[in-house]
Amino acid sequence: MEATLGIEGGATKTTWVVLDAEGRVQATGRIGPGNVSLLREEELRALLAAIRTETGGQFHSIGAAFAGCHLAAQRERIAGLLRVFWPSAKRVVVAEDAHSAFAGAFGSGEGIVVIAGTGSNVRGYREGRWARAGGWGHILGDPGSAYDLAHIALQRVYDAFDATEGLVPLGESFLERTGQKDLEELFVYIHSDPSKDRIAALAPCVLESAAAGDRFAVDVVLSRCGLLADQVKCVAEKLRFDRPKVALVGGLFEHSEAYALLFEEQVRSRLAVSTVFVSRVPGAVGAARLADEAAEEHPGVEPKPSRILLRESATSLDGALTEERNPRSRFLDRKSVPELVELFLAEERLVEEALRERKEEIAAADRKSSYAVFCLKKK
């Protein structure tokens, strides 16, 4: 058996995937939250026991990536637990979810991955070295994340109210979304539960307003994703990158073309890049890739990128940065995680053909994105 188990634990769900020796998907599934900073020991055990029940115990390699998994001691503890449930595994690699996102986007290649979901994070890899910027969570950083966009936009709505006693349109959008009457009520609403998720849930208001050309919202998005682009520059400089590939991962990029466009523009205004693309490879697949090429077998090893599955990551070039999505990418958006995995990994030939067909479109993405940003700015 040369099968690999990939697990990715996030704030709201944990997904897993079983790959055969050729990297083909054998099974997938999902289960409850997997942010290891928030889970108690017995909850983590229960999570792993449930996956063990579904997948069985025979794996050559296990790659597991978790949100909140920052300290080496944490990684070692989790690797130890994985060995309890899968004692015959030859390789066990535990990492942060940023590493699985990187492996999903680049396989064994070099590049910079930018994650923007509820939080944000930037990681680069070149010539055997990793570099990071950000990823410090919603209190300490995470510029350009859903939390950050909504948070700063809220602050500016209140600032504008203080200055003018008036409500900007984005403020109206916040009131509508939360069902509050005025900014006083919204104030009470926010402070009654100022949780990360509740605030992050208001990011779509900001992005939709920006996409509709609202100058106030565009300014918020530009300033905050500009800070995230600063982090890309910072990582590129640390690694002395010449025109890196930049992969965009996470809900903000996947669900808002306006955001991806504005962000790409900010990146390109700061450094020369060879390409900027949205990666849609599921995190659990990225996690499986981590284990695939781990040089050493001890728990907590700093993972090296995987080679086996490199060819699939090219699918992430799928036109998210072009102005209009092609029908296939719309189709992908509505698929479940297992369906996505099937599509990306089992139907390799289709993917290759699709890419070949759309070469011109991809090449044109630059011009189109600049145009779209121009349109947004004009309004």
Next chain:
Amino acid sequence: MEATLGIEGGATKTTWVVLDAEGRVQATGRIGPGNVSLLREEELRALLAAIRTETGGQFHSIGAAFAGCHLAAQRERIAGLLRVFWPSAKRVVVAEDAHSAFAGAFGSGEGIVVIAGTGSNVRGYREGRWARAGGWGHILGDPGSAYDLAHIALQRVYDAFDATEGLVPLGESFLERTGQKDLEELFVYIHSDPSKDRIAALAPCVLESAAAGDRFAVDVVLSRCGLLADQVKCVAEKLRFDRPKVALVGGLFEHSEAYALLFEEQVRSRLAVSTVFVSRVPGAVGAARLADEAAEEHPGVEPKPSRILLRESATSLDGALTEERNPRSRFLDRKSVPELVELFLAEERLVEEALRERKEEIAAADRKSSYAVFCLKKK
């Protein structure tokens, strides 16, 4: 009986004071937390019942100011409760704590009060009109507050680490204060309980570093208290103030001369003011003043400033903005709330004499504060 009961409820404690018809302190006390946004109905009842037991039920007026008391509906509900416990009171005024701070600093006078403790807030009153800026809480605003200073300083320490892989001295100070080994551990520490108070508790690191001349910390303080000074300007413009008096209230101003100096400088660079002074009148006394001159008797009335106790607020000119405190102000710092109340209100003659004695010193405060800020910047 023309006695007045003053109550001020804050995040960590509630204080009360009983004043006789001449505004002299008859009794004082303190009890548990009184942020009405965080208290359940029965907790608020228990709080009032305890005060009722201590003070008895015979008051002509009751002035009660609470943190988190933003909505008219809240104020009416609380006024209703007060009438349950003190049914014979002729006047019941409920307000936000910002109003009691104003009444404490200015009595019936005009001016702008700036509050900077765990949170921040700016309120002005002129010719029968109130204006506000800020006070939207730690998520939506509160620039220049303890939470904000520590929060932004933390973010900048992590930004500096991302850029240089190095720890700035202020970062070392944070690690020492929290007992963490490095920024990864501090990250876990912060996110394991990212509460307002825990982060605000790191503000002294920032202020002490700034006072010691650390450029990084000075920059954080200047930028954040600059935003608070913007709010002062905003309120001054709303009220068309010509050279307003500006009163500084709260722990940051009282405990950090460096902060008061830097803030004063930011205010003076933005608008012409007649004076900037630290007010140390206890909040419960301010609350009592609110009731004193309330024009109408129905609950929830927007309070007017009080006249009776105006003369005491002059004590707040006490030299906090001069470079060296005089012995009497040091003495005040170590006194308990009841002792402070006694000193401020019962010993009126002493206060008048002290002010007369120190006229020259107060007049010199401007020059001295500018000099001290210059020294800080030079380092």
